[in-house]
Amino acid sequence: MTNLNQMPVVQTSQMSKFYRTGFWLNQKIESLKNCSLKVFKGETFGLLGPNGAGKTTLLKLLLGIVRPTSGSGLLLGKPLGERSVKERIGYLPENAYFYDYLSGWEFLQLTAGLFQIPAKVQRQRLPQLLELVGLSKSTAQKKQLRKYSKGMLQRIGMAQALINDPEVVFLDEPMSGLDPIGRYQIREIILSLKAQGKTIFFNSHVLSDVEKICDRIAILAEGELIFIGSLDELLGNSVTYHVKGKGGDLNILKRWVKELVFEDDFWFGQLQGEPQDFLASLRLMEAQLISMNLASSSLEEFFIEQLQKR
DSSP: OOOTTSOEEEEEEEEEEEEEESTTSOEEEEEEEEEEEEEETTOEEEEEOOTTSSHHHHHHHHHTSSOOSEEEEEETTEETTOHHHHTTEEEEOTTOOOOTTSBHHHHHHHHHHHTTOOHHHHHHHHHHHHHHHTOOHHHHHHSBGGGOOHHHHHHHHHHHHTTTOOSEEEEESTTTTOOHHHHHHHHHHHHHHHHTTOEEEEEESOHHHHHHHOSEEEEEETTEEEEEEOHHHHHGGGEEEEEEEEOSOHHHHHHHEEEEEEETTEEEEEEOSOHHHHHHHHHHTTOEEEEEEEEEOOHHHHHHHHHHHO
């Protein structure tokens, strides 16, 4: 469980970013508006939002790739963009560029060289990373990256993001374009990093995967952070009951049951109102309750509902 009293690993305060476009640069596009959030050590934090919501902009701001127009932020206790912090983080872009004619092994060696990792350490670390991401050493040594599938490129990209044994890992749409097997493999890698105590910050459209692996999530819409918290906090107020019964007064039932459906003398639907009052109403109209099942809303349902409110 996250200790919210500890020093945050990632922190932003009223951070905004806008760009000027047009021939005279007289048009202003706000990509991020007054974003304040905290991510703590060991958390797996998921950032959700539709295309154009500002997710990648926020990630680039945290990484120091672009500068905020206003507001501020800290990464590992240092101002965003601090050079000394960069050797302590890992990053997998959504559309990573790979040197086509290098093998996977050569690409990882190149990345390790940028971090000045000694050759002796590389010989030990590279096979370990390949095993973690599900690639064989022989394939990585012999096969050029231009011959890799999308899933294999995503896995080698994940390996390069971990080459320096980072404290914080940033992943931009890590499941994008993958088939179900590829998504499962990336999800298992993230879970293994979580087990190691790494802090993971990632953007994603794949809500079912986010639901399975994140400690907390945030929802970004039109550049604004509209929700942040754990899944229990976000979905706790969205508990519903699915009910099935027989008999009773149709007009009264319609007041209690949404989307009321009749089939073979039974009625079905979703309860609205307090369960105890509903049960009392059934007794008064001599209706029979067959079943009442608790059903929490999914993250996808909650996500769509929040966006529709805007």
